[in-house]
Amino acid sequence: MIVLTGKGVSKGMVRGPVHFFRRLAADIRKNPASDVQAECGRVKAAQIQAAAQLRELAEKARGKAGDETAALFETHALLAKDEIYTETIRNLLQEQRCCAEYAVQTAGEQVSAMMAAMDDEYLSARAADIRDVTRRILNILTGTADSDGVILSDVPVILAADDLSPSETLQLDKSKILGFITSEGSDNSHTAILARAMGIPAVCGLGRKLLPEYDGRNACIDGSSGKVYIDPDATILTEFEAQWADRQKLRETMEAMKGKEDVTLDGRKLTIFCNIGSPGDVAAVRDNNGSGIGLFRSEFLYLAANSCPSEEEQFRAYRDVAEAMDGKPVIIRTLDIGADKQATYLPLRKEENPALGMRAIRICLNRPEIFRTQLRALYRASAFGNVAIMFPMITSVWEVRECRRFCADIMAELEAEGIPYNKHTEIGIMIETPASVLIADALAKEVDFFSVGTNDLTQYTLACDRQANDLGRFFDPRHPAVLRALKMAADAAHAAGIRIGICGELGADPELVETFLAIGIDELSVSPAAVLPLRAKIRKTTAETCTLGLLKC
Numbered sequence: 001m002i003v004l005t006g007k008g009v010s011k012g013m014v015r016g017p018v019h020f021f022r023r024l025a026a027d028i029r030k031n032p033a034s035d036v037q038a039e040c041g042r043v044k045a046a047q048i049q050a051a052a053q054l055r056e057l058a059e060k061a062r063g064k065a066g067d068e069t070a071a072l073f074e075t076h077a078l079l080a081k082d083e084i085y086t087e088t089i090r091n092l093l094q095e096q097r098c099c100a101e102y103a104v105q106t107a108g109e110q111v112s113a114m115m116a117a118m119d120d121e122y123l124s125a126r127a128a129d130i131r132d133v134t135r136r137i138l139n140i141l142t143g144t145a146d147s148d149g150v151i152l153s154d155v156p157v158i159l160a161a162d163d164l165s166p167s168e169t170l171q172l173d174k175s176k177i178l179g180f181i182t183s184e185g186s187d188n189s190h191t192a193i194l195a196r197a198m199g200i201p202a203v204c205g206l207g208r209k210l211l212p213e214y215d216g217r218n219a220c221i222d223g224s225s226g227k228v229y230i231d232p233d234a235t236i237l238t239e240f241e242a243q244w245a246d247r248q249k250l251r252e253t254m255e256a257m258k259g260k261e262d263v264t265l266d267g268r269k270l271t272i273f274c275n276i277g278s279p280g281d282v283a284a285v286r287d288n289n290g291s292g293i294g295l296f297r298s299e300f301l302y303l304a305a306n307s308c309p310s311e312e313e314q315f316r317a318y319r320d321v322a323e324a325m326d327g328k329p330v331i332i333r334t335l336d337i338g339a340d341k342q343a344t345y346l347p348l349r350k351e352e353n354p355a356l357g358m359r360a361i362r363i364c365l366n367r368p369e370i371f372r373t374q375l376r377a378l379y380r381a382s383a384f385g386n387v388a389i390m391f392p393m394i395t396s397v398w399e400v401r402e403c404r405r406f407c408a409d410i411m412a413e414l415e416a417e418g419i420p421y422n423k424h425t426e427i428g429i430m431i432e433t434p435a436s437v438l439i440a441d442a443l444a445k446e447v448d449f450f451s452v453g454t455n456d457l458t459q460y461t462l463a464c465d466r467q468a469n470d471l472g473r474f475f476d477p478r479h480p481a482v483l484r485a486l487k488m489a490a491d492a493a494h495a496a497g498i499r500i501g502i503c504g505e506l507g508a509d510p511e512l513v514e515t516f517l518a519i520g521i522d523e524l525s526v527s528p529a530a531v532l533p534l535r536a537k538i539r540k541t542t543a544e545t546c547t548l549g550l551l552k553c
């Protein structure tokens, strides 16, 4: 038996034969160009055709695989004609006087290598997008059929590959796929995104340990632990069967939680909302029966684009989420970039301490044109559902007042233009800094709700970089200082008659439910998969008997 360890990116356990995905690589040579202008023309025509194919695929994907997958193809359609990519091809054609095929392939390699080298995990995972688009343009130039390489066996398999592009994944017959294992990829890679969307277990990032000689051999994969067992022995098979049966039972128990209230045995409500990053995530919120959306990280719309999303683009995204949630609350956080989230087209000054620098609300207050566009989109969307607006990284009362002045201006503008919006749209702030905890009493008078970002609150309270991998036990969101900060903020919120939620990762910890109830937290906002286990825990708990024991040192 061979044991491989990668990153479990889509939960679940499966067993079956490994099947390697094969691509028929076109044989591209560096042939000289007799007419560089003509080669430029061939590239342009192929780019236009590729973009048209991708837009068509986006439409197909919308029905077949959801909005998130459709958005990937729309992004690819834009990438096919991307300025930097096109310029790289053109330079190669002119400098090397080579054929179109060679220039496209080389540009694809250069631009994808540049993306892969970026520090931002999300952007570096986009290198696969460039490779996918390049393959498509090359197929057009060489007249190769688009479905090349999809050679599937007749029985369901565990599909192995270096990485799979969205178009490759979409063309697979899902009934034949038990799971995915890939040598490349991360949580943000397409195999991971699509595997999660399709509910297929997947392990990524196996590196060179994933050898072609495993083709056809039996394997077990565990999408939670990231373990892959090739030729599993009897012990592993028995363990696997037992764990699989346990998980099935757990899944049935969780299914039974759907439609139930988020309420304790003695009638205290602790409502469970979901965190999302794009309209495509709403499907998972609905599947897991989330009671609303407690945090829509709007910056992902910005990070996934090549330029600032327009008012119209943002409006459509927010409206779609509000409509899909059908009257349930949708809290949309305004742009929270800076520090670990950088948009290449919005260059920020290089800072010594970016987590303490120009980020989140500070950028919005300093760049009114960006802030106003987003607020207009948000208020327009407020006419289509139960939308609330939330501001991140607040440290002072004046910031909230300034935000509110922007909101008042935008509402007056929409009024004058006769555009519908909800005059009573709730305004909330994130409690993510010790400053906001210490002045929570004053802040609570200015807003309709608080939501605690425990990821940043832990970072700033404990002076511990949330990005550093080696801080281990020093980064402790359960630290009494963080829990006491939660209590201070909760007391201030309730004294002012407003509600308080938690939208950081800490909220998903079922072991803290008693502490949250004792502190007086009203809402938790967590990833969709965490909703039902939390609901099960809350429904077994008696709020009255919960104590503040964990706040002691």
Ligand code: PEP
Pocket: 295, 297, 336, 432, 452, 453, 454, 455, 456, 457, 503, 504, 505
């Ligand atoms: C947080 O800081 O806890 C939070 C929810 O915001 P983000 O993780 O996006 O910074």
Ligand code: MG
Pocket: 392, 432, 453, 455, 456
């Ligand atoms: Mg935060």
